[in-house]
Amino acid sequence: MDTTLDLSSDLLSLTRALCDLPSVSGDERALADAIETALSRYTHLEVLRDGDAVVARTNLGRSSRVVVAGHIDTVPIADNLPTRLVGEGAQAELWGRGTVDMKAGVAVQLALAAELNEPTRDVTWVFYDHEEVAAELNGLGRIVREHPDWVAGDFAILGEPTNGGIEGGCNGTLRAEVRLTGVAAHSARAWLGSNAIHAAGEVLRRLEAYTPREVEVDGLVYRESLNAVLVSGGMAANVIPDSCVVTVNYRFAPSASVEQASAHVRELFDGYDVEIVDAAPGARPGLDDPAAQEFTRAVLAITGGAPAAKYGWTDVARFSELGVPAVNFGPGDPLLAHKQDERCVVGQITLVHAALRDWLSA
Known part of the structure; x- marks a missing residue:
């Protein structure tokens, strides 16, 4: 497979090239190599590498710096590569894994990184x-953690799919394990044991009766959700x-901390053994920041x-923790992310490219 990327090609061709080079999480090396090689051809960019993450940045001494970031990995392929184009013109759809989440956004980043050798703001392009x-x-x-200076900036944009709109902040996410115990016994003499799977019934009933909250944060309404996603137990039939x-x-809404979210889950499952196994805080919208307001006005025009x-949770939360206001802005319908029929409208890719180009050139 050809791993050469031509950053001067049209956006559709570049997006297809990115998608058709598989990069399921853990297998990003070939794509990271191709991105590093392509960006290194441009003398206006300083190119840095850490593992399979590539950073390219201008150093023009501008008064502000913008960080534009996107991830290069995808969820596993579901017989949906290579890409295929359905339809014609701006309404044509590019089908295939990664078209939405989020190689169309990465294509926009790469094209602009190559094209904009004199942006009005210094730009750091991050591909991780x-x-x-x-x-x-x-x-x-x-x-x-290891190179915080690489992502220092005054404002950040994450190219996650937003249907070409601006989405502020993100929900936090938490994964908890509710553990049930019983007593093992031969199933022919079940009365000598205690069935731990049956004991999970009350946990599931509490979830079934749970009403998710809608929480307003800085003028935007975040809808929460709390669901069982896995049930495991048993050793033999x-x-x-x-x-x-x-x-x-x-x-959970970004107004809550991980500690508050954990307490809420523990309260719901009071009386049970609950272990928080993974958590990441959300990010408040940050749209009241002057840089965010300027970006919002320009893009929405x-x-x-x-x-x-x-x-959903996105890496805007990482920028929020650094004190950098950040928004999500990218092509693709987020409702199609991770689906077997993942597809992106071609016109959205060009629209997002035009909006970012104009803002970074103004």
């Missing part, structure tokens, strides 16, 4: 690995199980619409 897996593996998180684990995922809340 391991976003679709556990938080501790996240490439942007690694850069923040003729043994009464002595253990069961219900894994719960809580998506081209794209229309109004800012909305980001329901």
